[in-house]
Amino acid sequence: MLIDAHCHLDFPDFDADREAVIDRARAVGVTRFVVPGTTRKRWSNVLALGERDDVSVCLGLHPYFMDAHGEGDLDALAQALDDHPEVVAVGECGIDARFDETLEVQWTLFDAQLRLARDRALPVVIHCVRANDQVAKRLRQLELPAGGLIHAFAGSPEQARVFLDLGFTLGLGGAVTFDRARRVHRAVTSLPDDGYVLETDSPDMPLAGHQGERNEPARVAEVCRAVAELRGQSARQVAVASTAAARRLFGLPT
Known part of the structure; x- marks a missing residue:
């Protein structure tokens, strides 16, 4: 039983075969998908x-797509x-x-969304690239x-501990x-069982051996096996721990 937490x-990468993609994921044990929003224009598709029944959603304004954001988007998000x-x-x-x-402008937009989450007691899903220390300070x-979730965590064991102490979960x-990802490997081995969730970031962030291919949720099973090997645990142990963490973080049904 697995959850792709991101x-x-x-x-549109999935428009031609979305149901087949979901079926392939379910065939390897993925029972739920968490889909974040990235731009106001795409919120309707996310919703x-x-x-x-097997999809949970988030809404937000992604820092990668700054050109797509405009006046009124924060009010619309609220x-x-x-x-x-x-x-x-x-x-x-x-x-x-x-x-x-x-x-x-990213910081202005980020701060506003953090306040929306705080005021509604919602977790946040955070894209954090080359800014772990600065983001941790703001949190x-x-x-x-x-x-919330530090999506696609790629930091050190020390940075991982800071986020965990702030009440955040790390996305692997x-x-x-x-x-070559030795620093991330050290962080993965240092995490408590309730400190991480598994994710793919499909269609992006392809796994080793799949560079240049569209990523998809079925490959969260490969992520699970890789994490299990790094932690010296069984894939089942990692699946159970990560699924429980995702359910707790997002309030997902059992």
């Missing part, structure tokens, strides 16, 4: 997927969160420090009651399958 099933109590988190939001030219200042995905 996959973009609403993206439509959320009508399925309204959508109030209108759709089925939404399990605010996100995907965060900071991508690869894009220095938009960094100041410490705000003290979000429901914590395709990065853990690469031999």
Whole structure:
């Protein structure tokens, strides 16, 4: 029993074969998919997927798509969160420090979404690239009651511990399958059993051996095996622990 705690099933990459993609995932034991929103334009597609019994959804404004965000989007997000109590988190939001030219606006947008989550006692799904320490500092200042997910965590064991101490859960995905990802491997082995969830970030972040291919939720089973090998546990132990953590974080049904 597995949960893909972060996959973009609403993206057009899946328009031609979405049901087949979901069927392949279910065939390897994936029972639930958490789909985050990225832009206001795509929220309707995300909410439509959320009508399925096996999909839970989040709504947010992603820092990678700054050109897609506009005036009124934050007000619209606040309204959508109030209108759709089925939404399990605010996100995907965060900071991508690869894009220095938009960094100041990213922080403004991120702060506003953190406050929306705080005011509604919702967890946040955070995209954090080259900004672990800065994001952790901001989270410490705000003290979000429901914590959240540090999606696609790629930091050190020390950075992992800081996020855990702040009440956050770490998302482990395709990065853990690469031999060169030694720092992430050390972090994975240091985590408590309730400190992580498994994810794919489909259609992005392909696993080792699948570079250049579209990623999909079925490969969360491969992530599970890789994490199990790193932690010296069985794949079943990792599946049970990560599923329990995802259910607890997002308030998912058992």
